[in-house]
Amino acid sequence: MTCTIPTDPEDCAQDGAEDWAELGFATRALRTGHARTPEGEHAEPIFATSSFVFASAAEAAARFAGEQPGNLYSRFTNPTVRAFEQRLAALEGGECAVATASGMAAILALCLGLLRAGDHILASRSLFGSTTQLFDRYLSRFGVSTTYVPLGDLAAWEAGIERGRTRLLFCETPSNPLTEMVDLAALADIAHRHDALLAVDNCFATPALQRPLEWGADLVVHSATKYLDGQGRCVGGAVVGDRQRVGSDIFGVLRTAGPSLSPFNAWVFLKGLETLELRLLAQSRAAQELAEWLERQPAVARVHYPGLASHPQHSLAGRQMRAGGGILSLELHGGRAAAWRLIDTTRLLSITANLGDVKTTITHPASTTHGRLSPEERAASGIGEGLVRLSVGLESLADIQADLARGLAGS
Numbered sequence: 001m002t003c004t005i006p007t008d009p010e011d012c013a014q015d016g017a018e019d020w021a022e023l024g025f026a027t028r029a030l031r032t033g034h035a036r037t038p039e040g041e042h043a044e045p046i047f048a049t050s051s052f053v054f055a056s057a058a059e060a061a062a063r064f065a066g067e068q069p070g071n072l073y074s075r076f077t078n079p080t081v082r083a084f085e086q087r088l089a090a091l092e093g094g095e096c097a098v099a100t101a102s103g104m105a106a107i108l109a110l111c112l113g114l115l116r117a118g119d120h121i122l123a124s125r126s127l128f129g130s131t132t133q134l135f136d137r138y139l140s141r142f143g144v145s146t147t148y149v150p151l152g153d154l155a156a157w158e159a160g161i162e163r164g165r166t167r168l169l170f171c172e173t174p175s176n177p178l179t180e181m182v183d184l185a186a187l188a189d190i191a192h193r194h195d196a197l198l199a200v201d202n203c204f205a206t207p208a209l210q211r212p213l214e215w216g217a218d219l220v221v222h223s224a225t226k227y228l229d230g231q232g233r234c235v236g237g238a239v240v241g242d243r244q245r246v247g248s249d250i251f252g253v254l255r256t257a258g259p260s261l262s263p264f265n266a267w268v269f270l271k272g273l274e275t276l277e278l279r280l281l282a283q284s285r286a287a288q289e290l291a292e293w294l295e296r297q298p299a300v301a302r303v304h305y306p307g308l309a310s311h312p313q314h315s316l317a318g319r320q321m322r323a324g325g326g327i328l329s330l331e332l333h334g335g336r337a338a339a340w341r342l343i344d345t346t347r348l349l350s351i352t353a354n355l356g357d358v359k360t361t362i363t364h365p366a367s368t369t370h371g372r373l374s375p376e377e378r379a380a381s382g383i384g385e386g387l388v389r390l391s392v393g394l395e396s397l398a399d400i401q402a403d404l405a406r407g408l409a410g411s
């Protein structure tokens with residue numbers, strides 16, 4: 001089975017939709033997006049070209065006029081980028097995907113493509129720091145306002161709607177770093193009753209564990225930098241959704257404003273998707289074991305992980321996600337001193353704020369990812385000084401445990 005890459009620049013992933021609808025997730029991850037060229041290559045090729053040539057002046061004119069399908073320029077379309085877009089759309093179950101230069105570019109393009117001055121965004125409080133900055137510091141200058149509500153509090157979402165103005169509900173679930181969740185079906189219902197759209201940043205779960213479009217969300221955004229790559233090599237992003245909003249409104253912003261994904265990075269992500277399910281299931285298994293072990297350590301006050309029975313939304317996680325994911329956080333009794341000591345005594349784990357890598361990373365959110373928040377904002381988000389976040393990789397679990405055990409013993 002081959003799924004064709006459509007050549008019409010305006011026409012994105014949906015053309016493969018009928019082909020993949022019957023296929024399982026793992027098959028989609030391996031077999032969609034790539035239309036073999038006459039060279040007969042087995043692996044997907046990298047089209048490292050900025051522009052494309054035409055057979056004649058008349059063909060060039062027809063392409064530029066949009067009368068004939070085909071590539072023009074890699075800011076608009078590129079076959080390798082399109083292969084990644086098609087594969088991701090197939091995995092999320094969306095009609096269409098567009099790739100972007102970063103996760104933040106995906107969120108920016110979504111907002112520029114769908115919002116106008118006077119519109120209001122209702123967002124969860126526990127968002128990725130740069131997303132909050134984008135909304136508060138930059139979109140606000142163009143007349144788009146944002147207010148925030150606690151992620152899991154459906155009554156607060158309902159009450160936060162500004163009639164006639166709220167156009168977009170935006171959330172991350174599970175959240176960073178506390179792995180809080182929201183019931184996506186219920187949130188989609190709130191959005192749609194008020195003529196608003198629901199966009200979900202699916203960075204933590206990925207389509208291998210959770211598919212927001214199936215729960216009624218309208219749009220999914222990704223930082224491909226994280227699990228889609230999975231090995232910490234490239235920065236990129238994507239938006240997935242329907243043909244009109246993603247394939248036309250958001251794609252229009254991208255091709256004009258230019259935060260396009262490079263073909264090389266698209267190729268890395270394309271290959272990353274092939275092992276996404278295996279990695280996410282293995283990383284979830286390791287994180288689950290680690291979370292249960294950490295809960296038994298005397299130095300640890302609390303562990304936040306959706307797969308733990310002690311997680312307040314454990315049953316929601318069981319319905320909405322296939323597994324708990326690779327991210328967990330723990331609160332130490334000893335505050336910042338204990339958190340920094342735990343981080344500094346590790347020899348194997350990487351001290352970095354990045355996540356979603358097959359190498360385990362450890363970070364202190366209060367002084368890094370959430371360091372720009374005021375102490376009051378951090379307190380409101382539940383980011384304490386004793387909190388440590390782990391993105392669990394694929395090293396031998398016993399080695400990850402041993403690396404943490406030394407620091408915990410000293411606490």
Ligand SMILES: *Cc1c(COP(=O)(O)O)cnc(C)c1O
Pocket residue numbers: 102103104105128130131172176201203204222223224225226235236237
């Ligand atoms: C990293 C991240 C982003 C931003 O992605 P970049 O690729 O760094 O621009 C957005 N949302 C979440 C949840 C992230 O973790």
